[in-house]
Amino acid sequence: MAVNLEVARAGELHPVAGVELGWAQAEIRKPGRKDLVLVRLAAQAQVAAVFTRNRFCAAPVIVAREHLARAQSLGSPIRVLVVNTGCANAGTGASGIEAARRSCASAAALLGCEPQQVLPFSTGVIMEPLPLERLLAGLPQAAARLAPDQWPAAAEAIMTTDTVPKARSCQLRLGPCTVTVTGMAKGSGMINPNMATMLGYVATDAPVAPALLQTLVHRVADASFNRICVDGDTSTNDAFVLIASGQAPMPAIASTEDPRYAALERALSDVALWLAQAIVRDGEGATKFIEIAVERARNEQEARAVADAIARSPLVKTAFFASDPNLGRILAAIGNAAVADLDCNAVQLYLNEVPVASNGGRHADYREEDGQRVMRAAEIVVRVDLGRGASAARIWTCDLSHDYVSINADYRS
Amino acid sequence: MAVNLEVARAGELHPVAGVELGWAQAEIRKPGRKDLVLVRLAAQAQVAAVFTRNRFCAAPVIVAREHLARAQSLGSPIRVLVVNTGCANAGTGASGIEAARRSCASAAALLGCEPQQVLPFSTGVIMEPLPLERLLAGLPQAAARLAPDQWPAAAEAIMTTDTVPKARSCQLRLGPCTVTVTGMAKGSGMINPNMATMLGYVATDAPVAPALLQTLVHRVADASFNRICVDGDTSTNDAFVLIASGQAPMPAIASTEDPRYAALERALSDVALWLAQAIVRDGEGATKFIEIAVERARNEQEARAVADAIARSPLVKTAFFASDPNLGRILAAIGNAAVADLDCNAVQLYLNEVPVASNGGRHADYREEDGQRVMRAAEIVVRVDLGRGASAARIWTCDLSHDYVSINADYRS
Numbered sequence: 001m002a003v004n005l006e007v008a009r010a011g012e013l014h015p016v017a018g019v020e021l022g023w024a025q026a027e028i029r030k031p032g033r034k035d036l037v038l039v040r041l042a043a044q045a046q047v048a049a050v051f052t053r054n055r056f057c058a059a060p061v062i063v064a065r066e067h068l069a070r071a072q073s074l075g076s077p078i079r080v081l082v083v084n085t086g087c088a089n090a091g092t093g094a095s096g097i098e099a100a101r102r103s104c105a106s107a108a109a110l111l112g113c114e115p116q117q118v119l120p121f122s123t124g125v126i127m128e129p130l131p132l133e134r135l136l137a138g139l140p141q142a143a144a145r146l147a148p149d150q151w152p153a154a155a156e157a158i159m160t161t162d163t164v165p166k167a168r169s170c171q172l173r174l175g176p177c178t179v180t181v182t183g184m185a186k187g188s189g190m191i192n193p194n195m196a197t198m199l200g201y202v203a204t205d206a207p208v209a210p211a212l213l214q215t216l217v218h219r220v221a222d223a224s225f226n227r228i229c230v231d232g233d234t235s236t237n238d239a240f241v242l243i244a245s246g247q248a249p250m251p252a253i254a255s256t257e258d259p260r261y262a263a264l265e266r267a268l269s270d271v272a273l274w275l276a277q278a279i280v281r282d283g284e285g286a287t288k289f290i291e292i293a294v295e296r297a298r299n300e301q302e303a304r305a306v307a308d309a310i311a312r313s314p315l316v317k318t319a320f321f322a323s324d325p326n327l328g329r330i331l332a333a334i335g336n337a338a339v340a341d342l343d344c345n346a347v348q349l350y351l352n353e354v355p356v357a358s359n360g361g362r363h364a365d366y367r368e369e370d371g372q373r374v375m376r377a378a379e380i381v382v383r384v385d386l387g388r389g390a391s392a393a394r395i396w397t398c399d400l401s402h403d404y405v406s407i408n409a410d411y412r413s
Numbered sequence: 414m415a416v417n418l419e420v421a422r423a424g425e426l427h428p429v430a431g432v433e434l435g436w437a438q439a440e441i442r443k444p445g446r447k448d449l450v451l452v453r454l455a456a457q458a459q460v461a462a463v464f465t466r467n468r469f470c471a472a473p474v475i476v477a478r479e480h481l482a483r484a485q486s487l488g489s490p491i492r493v494l495v496v497n498t499g500c501a502n503a504g505t506g507a508s509g510i511e512a513a514r515r516s517c518a519s520a521a522a523l524l525g526c527e528p529q530q531v532l533p534f535s536t537g538v539i540m541e542p543l544p545l546e547r548l549l550a551g552l553p554q555a556a557a558r559l560a561p562d563q564w565p566a567a568a569e570a571i572m573t574t575d576t577v578p579k580a581r582s583c584q585l586r587l588g589p590c591t592v593t594v595t596g597m598a599k600g601s602g603m604i605n606p607n608m609a610t611m612l613g614y615v616a617t618d619a620p621v622a623p624a625l626l627q628t629l630v631h632r633v634a635d636a637s638f639n640r641i642c643v644d645g646d647t648s649t650n651d652a653f654v655l656i657a658s659g660q661a662p663m664p665a666i667a668s669t670e671d672p673r674y675a676a677l678e679r680a681l682s683d684v685a686l687w688l689a690q691a692i693v694r695d696g697e698g699a700t701k702f703i704e705i706a707v708e709r710a711r712n713e714q715e716a717r718a719v720a721d722a723i724a725r726s727p728l729v730k731t732a733f734f735a736s737d738p739n740l741g742r743i744l745a746a747i748g749n750a751a752v753a754d755l756d757c758n759a760v761q762l763y764l765n766e767v768p769v770a771s772n773g774g775r776h777a778d779y780r781e782e783d784g785q786r787v788m789r790a791a792e793i794v795v796r797v798d799l800g801r802g803a804s805a806a807r808i809w810t811c812d813l814s815h816d817y818v819s820i821n822a823d824y825r826s
Contacts, residue, residue, distance in 0.1 A: 055755045056748025056773075091744040093758070093774025098746055126741020127775050234746045312517075314727070314813075322822030328539020332649045333502040335469025342468045345506070361506025362540050400727075405815050408728055409735030 003281045003289040003378050003398065008162035008410055013169045014180045015148035017043030018245030022145035025381060026138025029086030029124060034157035036135060038142040039081035039201070040111055044246035046210050047071070047078040048217040052238040059130075060120035061237060063100040065224040067116045073209065079113040081241065083121040084135055085160050085186070090236035099130040106136045107337040110143050123160055123186065123237050125201055130206040144252030153327035154177065155184035161407055164185050166278040168258040168271045174260040179206040179248045181264075183271045186232065187279035198279055200225055200240040200404045206264055208244035229311040229324055230283035240292070242268065285403030288320045291371035291381045291396055296333055298389035302339050305396045309337035317400030320380070325371030329355050334384060341397060346387035351380060416694045416702040416791050416811065423574055426582045427593045428561035431455030433660030435558035436570040441544055442499030447570035450547065451555040452494035452614070457659035459623050460484070460491040465651040471503030472543075473533035474650060476513040480529045483670045485623065492526040494654070495549040496612065497548055497723050498573050503649035504540035512543040519549045536573055536599065536612055536650050538736055561805060568597035571612055574820055575599050579691040581684045582606040587673040592619040592661045592676075596684045600643065600692035611664040611692055613653040615684055619677055621657035622667035629678060637685035640808040641823070642724040643696035643768075653682065669815025689772040693809045698816030701733045704809055711802035715752050719797060720808045722750035730813030734791070738784030740769050745796060759800035764793060 011046070013134030026036040041047070048069060051061045071078050082103050089096045104118035124132065145153075155165035167184040208216065221240045253260050266367060281289050292310050299305035310316055313333040319326040330349060335342070349357040351374045356366055374380060432454060454460065462481060464474045476735040484491050493518050502509045517531035535543065558566075568578035580597040596615030620630065634653045666673050680698055683778070694702050705723050710716035723729055726746040732739040743762060750756070762770040764787045787793060 004750050046806060053746060054748040055750075055752065056744045056757050056760075088741070091741045091770060093772045096774060125739070126745055128741070129771065129775075235750060236741075239620075314817070318821035319816050321818065324822065326538065328504045328541070328649075331469045332467060332539055334465040335649060337468075339468065343471050347469075351636070357504060357540065359506045361504050363511060400818060402815050402818050404727070405731050405734065405813060408731035409737065 003286050013093050013151040013167050014171060014182055014243055015183050016180050017148070017247035018045055019243060020146040020148050020201045021143040021154040022147070023150065023153050024103060024141035024145070026084070026134050028084050028134060034153065035085045035143050036138040037081070037083040037153070037154045037157045038107065038139065038146060040070045040146050041079050041243060042247060043079070043367035044079065044207070045077060046208060046244045046246065047241060048210070048213040048237055049119070050217055050221045050243040052236060055132065056091060056236050056238045058087055058088050058099055058122060059092055059096035059100040060122045061239065062097060063104065063153035064119040064121065064239065067104070067119055070116050076114065076117060078119055079117040080107050080111050081119050081121065081201070082107045082139070083158055085158055086124040087122060087128055087130050088124045088126045088237050089122040089130040090393070092129055099132045101134055102132060104243055106139055108203070110139055119241070121237070121239055122307065123158070126236060134322045138196070145329040150183060151182055158184065160185045160186060161284055162282055164282055166275055166282065168274045170267055170271060172263055172267045174206060174263060175250065177248050177250045179204055179264070181267045181271050183275055184274035185279060187282055196237050198225060200275055201243065202268055202275070203239070203243035203245060203269065204264070205245045205247040207246035207248060207250060207252035208264070210253050211244060212254055212256070213244050215256070215267065219265060220268045220272045222266045223269045225327055227231055228276045228280050229308065229395060229397045230286070230357060277396055280398050284399040284407045285401040285405070286398035287378070287401050288357040288399040289379045289396070290320060290398060291394060293381060293392065294384045294386065295392045296389055297386045297391045297393070300391045303386070303393035306337040306340060306386065307393050309333045310382060310384070311395055311397035320375070320399035321401045323372070323375040325350065325351070325368065325375045327371060331357060342386070343388065348385040348387065350383040353374070387397050416523055416699050426564040426580050426596055427584060428564070429593050429658055430561070430618045430660035431458055431657060432616045433559040434563035434567040435555040436563065437554035437558070439497070439547050440625045441497050447566065448498045449551040449555050450496040450567045450570045450803060451520065451552065452496070452567070453473060453559050454492050454656060454687050455658050455660060456490065457620070458490060458633035459621060459626045459657045460654060461623070461626040461635045462532070462652055462654040465649060467649045469504060469649050471535060472505055472509035472513040472533045473651040474652065475510060476517065476654065477532040477534065480517070480532055483529050488496035489527065489530060489759045491532055491717055492530040493520050493524050494532050494534065494614070495520045495552070496571055497627055498571055499537040500535060500541055500543050501537045501650050502535040502540045502543040505542055509543060515545060516548055516626050519552055523552055531663070532654070534612055534650070536571070539649060548678070552716070554796060564595055564597060571597065571599045573599060573718050574697055575695050576732050577695055578690055578697045579695070581687045583680055583684060585676055585680045585710045587619060587663065587676060590663045592617055592677070594680045594684050596688055598688035599693060601694055611638060611651050613685065613688055614656065615654070615681055615688075616658060617677065617681065618658045618660040618760065620661060620663065620665035621677070621694065622665050625667055626657050627668070628669070629681065632678060633681050633685045636682045637689040641689045641693050642721065642808060642810045643693060653685070685722035690809055691774070693811050695696045696811040698814040699811035700791070700814050701735050702792045702809070703733060703811060703813040704807060705797070705800065706805065706807045707792060707797045708767070708805045709802055710799045710804045710806070713804045713806055716799070716804050716806035717808070718752060719747055719750040719799065720806050723795060723797070724808055724810035727813055733759035735784070735789040738764070738781065740764065740784060744770055756801065761798040761800065763796040764788070773806070
């Protein structure tokens with residue numbers, strides 16, 4: 001099951017000059033499926049990334065952080081990404097780190113750069129050894145396919161429990177130039193907003209100065225991948241990577257004051273948010289796509305705390321699955337958020353346009369049939385007005401269904 | 414489904430002198446089931462309670478807190494408890510508080526005390542009005558049944574989605590006297606350790622000074638009801654009440670230095686812990702009873718944070734449901750706990766006696782068939798050695814099954 005997946009399906013994907021993608025069927029976990037991706041970047045390309053905050057982070061996350069830090073300090077840019085699915089290479093100790101390093105070395109030898117100019121990424125089952133020999137054997141196949149038009153196949157190759165590939169593209173004018181933004185991502189369980197909680201790659205040919213790209217990756221992640229929740233579990237492997245290939249014929253954007261900056265940030269954020277929402281639509285077992293909008297909070301942190309408490313509540317999520325307007329569960333979730341001095345009487349709750357609760361209880365005009373009607377829809381907006389300030393936050397989540405249990409009970413089989 | 418419910422079923426229940434219970438079928442939500450309980454206490458009885466930390470707490474919680482505060486400041490003891498199931502009287506605003514007050518006034522008139530000497534409790538659906546007239550009509554029936562031997566029927570009358578009544582009793586010698594401890598509780602969803610997260614009542618005839626009873630209720634709750642988790646949702650209504658009826662012929666216990674104190678605390682905690690574990694065994698949809706023991710933490714708070722992260726992870730819970738030793742999910746949950754400087758290489762993970770992980774990865778001796786064997790059992794101990802200190806914590810939880818989704822999707826139907 002999934003929600004309005006036609007919306008989440010890749011449309012036309014513009015190639016990004018200076019970004020080539022290749023893939024292979026390396027049999028990392030199962031034969032007969034694409035499970036390995038190589039990305040080769042032009043020499044001028046700049047890369048910035050954010051990674052999971054899980055303390056049991058995977059070996060490739062440790063190695064990628066190390067290589068990125070070196071790239072920044074030495075000005076020796078990242079040239080290659082290696083991504084495998086089927087095995088997370090997480091909870092694999094020293095031998096997992098060695099395996100991640102060897103995959104970088106092998107890709108570097110193949111494509112003519114230093115091992116430290118390669119970033120490794122893995123996703124799949126935790127605490128199983130990476131089948132390194134099969135991965136290494138797949139790299140030449142992937143290298144042979146490197147081409148700028150391989151985004152659709154690459155988006156397919158990074159899928160795990162995803163049911164559709166997720167990729168998105170747009171073009172925009174920056175002064176006299178047309179630049180491209182194209183991205184891809186995969187979900188679809190262990191999804192909770194905390195830094196980047198999945199794999200996501202967004203590339204543009206616009207030239208961006210390294211320090212500004214670092215700012216951008218945080219801002220874009222915070223506006224997109226950090227605002228989704230499927231099950232409240234934060235993965236060991238997740239990463240969001242922003243690539244600026246520098247191929248568009250214009251001077252680099254180096255400051256947020258640059259008139260081109262705002263338009264580029266907006267385009268990158270739009271693509272990233274579309275990808276993030278596509279992950280929720282295709283969330284494990286999802287049958288509903290739910291926007292949670294918290295308004296009039298004292299600060300953004302408390303707006304987020306309330307939104308997260310609603311998005312993470314299993315009881316709220318099962319009520320959405322059942323299309324049952326058991327909406328008191330939303331009040332209970334609001335009450336569980338870490339907002340110490342919340343005045344429950346000031347809270348107003350709406351489901352789409354239907355006023356549900358106010359003055360600490362059911363809204364005087366609320367009728368069960370209105371709640372029922374809204375709950376039956378595949379897309380629902382939960383709006384909470386805290387009545388205590390001027391800050392707001394929106395996040396996106398899905399329901400908790402029988403299929404979530406089935407998918408995760410059977411994940412390794 | 415439920416886990417080893419024969420263990421969780423009430424055995425012999427000793428009456429507690431000075432504590433009488435009565436019940437009625439008041440049709441609060443559905444006809445033909447016990448749904449209202451009255452408890453009358455002897456004049457000498459002392460009562461202490463802890464309540465939910467949910468900020469959207471229910472009307473009866475607000476009123477009970479107020480009445481308890483007054484009882485303590487005026488020395489005007491609580492004489493009566495009124496408990497209904499079928500409606501939580503939460504998210505009901507000012508009219509909900511008025512309904513809770515009227516139920517106290519009616520019980521007080523019936524049993525000859527002040528309305529402020531009555532504590533109200535409700536459990537059931539949130540944000541629906543309390544059917545006050547039916548509740549009031551049921552009170553005389555419940556009063557007519559008041560007797561010390563009605564613990565089994567009362568334990569049945571406080572059930573909601575529970576599949577068995579939960580009650581427990583023991584007797585102990587305190588010097589020349591035999592005293593009794595008897596308690597009952599109900600679960601079984603919206604269960605997460607944070608103050609008292611259900612309804613629980615434990616009574617003893619041992620006389621205990623009011624200030625010490627207040628200490629005891631926190632210590633006992635922290636050792637029992639605050640250590641369980643079914644779904645990570647903290648209810649709006651939960652309460653744990655400790656009653657010392659003062660009927661045993663001995664001087665009151667007034668200090669933790671009293672030689673009788675330790676034995677009484679232990680008996681109260683044993684009964685409360687048994688009741689709390691019974692709630693987990695009968696957790697909504699539970700098929701596994703799981704103890705999570707975190708050891709060698711720097712302090713108890715971080716041991717609890719790690720235990721809670723494991724107990725709350727939907728992915729860990731579905732793996733237990735599937736009896737699938739997908740144990741990397743436990744590492745991921747440990748990594749998500751708020752322990753900032755955790756050294757993953759120092760963490761050791763055991764499932765019962767089977768070493769699963771060490772040195773940041775799979776334990777050298779771990780074999781899949783050992784994991785499989787342990788996961789198939791109905792009762793499992795997850796032991797995590799953090800290797801960084803001398804503190805420990807244990808909590809109890811259950812798995813996440815298809816039935817959890819079914820029960821909560823259909824709760825109101």
